[in-house]
Amino acid sequence: MAIITISHGSYSMGKQVAQKVAQKLGYDIISRDFLFNASDKFHIPQKKLEKAIHDAPGVFEQYSHTKAVYLAYIRSTLTELVVGGNIVYHGLAGHLLLNVLPHVLKVRITAGLESRVKRRVKEGGSQQQARANIMEDDDQRRKWTRKIYHADPNDGSLYDLVMRIDKLSKEDAVGFICKAASSKVFESSRDHIRQAQDLSLACKLKASLVEGFPAVGVTCEYGNLLVYAGEKQAHLARFTKIMDRFQQKNVGIHNIEVHTGLVAPANAV
Numbered sequence: 048m049a050i051i052t053i054s055h056g057s058y059s060m061g062k063q064v065a066q067k068v069a070q071k072l073g074y075d076i077i078s079r080d081f082l083f084n085a086s087d088k089f090h091i092p093q094k095k096l097e098k099a100i101h102d103a104p105g106v107f108e109q110y111s112h113t114k115a116v117y118l119a120y121i122r123s124t125l126t127e128l129v130v131g132g133n134i135v136y137h138g139l140a141g142h143l144l145l146n147v148l149p150h151v152l153k154v155r156i157t158a159g160l161e162s163r164v165k166r167r168v169k170e171g172g173s174q175q176q177a178r179a180n181i182m183e184d185d186d187q188r189r190k191w192t193r194k195i196y197h198a199d200p201n202d203g204s205l206y207d208l209v210m211r212i213d214k215l216s217k218e219d220a221v222g223f224i225c226k227a228a229s230s231k232v233f234e235s236s237r238d239h240i241r242q243a244q245d246l247s248l249a250c251k252l253k254a255s256l257v258e259g260f261p262a263v264g265v266t267c268e269y270g271n272l273l274v275y276a277g278e279k280q281a282h283l284a285r286f287t288k289i290m291d292r293f294q295q296k297n298v299g300i301h302n303i304e305v306h307t308g309l310v311a312p313a314n315a316v
Contacts, residue, residue: 049233052141055156058163065137085124123254264311270301275311
């Protein structure tokens with residue numbers, strides 16, 4: 048019952064590999080289409096959410112909502128979808144959005160530029176234009192990851208498995224991933240499921256608060272939510288109303304505490 052994230056550049060065969068892995072393991076597959084869920088739930092146009100998870104900061108910050116708001120909505124939606132495990136997610140930053148969960152197998156699929164250009168040309172256009180489009184896409188993804196997570200998407204230490212697809216066939220890549228996913232270290236134990244549920248609760252509460260209180264941090268352990276907020280924020284009627292409504296609408300909550308005057312820990316969302 049692993050969660051598998053497959054990160055890849057455009058035209059690197061990542062989508063095809065992810066689909067075959069899901070089919071072979073009998074897992075559900077999630078792609079960037081999950082943004083439809085976030086769009087409907089939070090009443091944000093999907094194109095804006097797509098920019099938030101793809102374009103470099105500065106492009107989508109022109110909108111009324113900040114990048115913190117968009118990312119909180121996206122992470123809340125994704126964590127809710129993966130709670131049960133048996134999921135393959137292919138898309139940008141899955142390995143970072145779900146990085147605190149121990150049973151996530153983080154995979155990176157790479158391919159040489161020329162092979163990617165050839166695949167792009169098959170859809171139409173010149174080699175020059177295809178190369179320019181791919182390089183621009185890579186640059187946007189790199190800037191996004193560095194700005195938001197202070198990481199380079201090409202850093203192999205962020206992943207459990209990195210494969211260059213040029214010499215390997217899709218079937219080879221699928222085989223390696225499925226074998227890794229069957230390892231005991233990625234088995235979904237009761238504690239792992241509990242951690243996923245806690246993360247989902249923390250992300251949901253963050254998403255509820257983020258528009259009005261973007262600096263708030265949230266952690267959750269065994270259903271106990273800790274909210275790190277400023278003294279003035281915590282006593283605002285709007286803040287209290289959001290907290291009360293959240294507790295009424297969500298199950299699995301044992302307790303909610305608000306801590307003021309403290310810096311949120313590194314694992315807070």
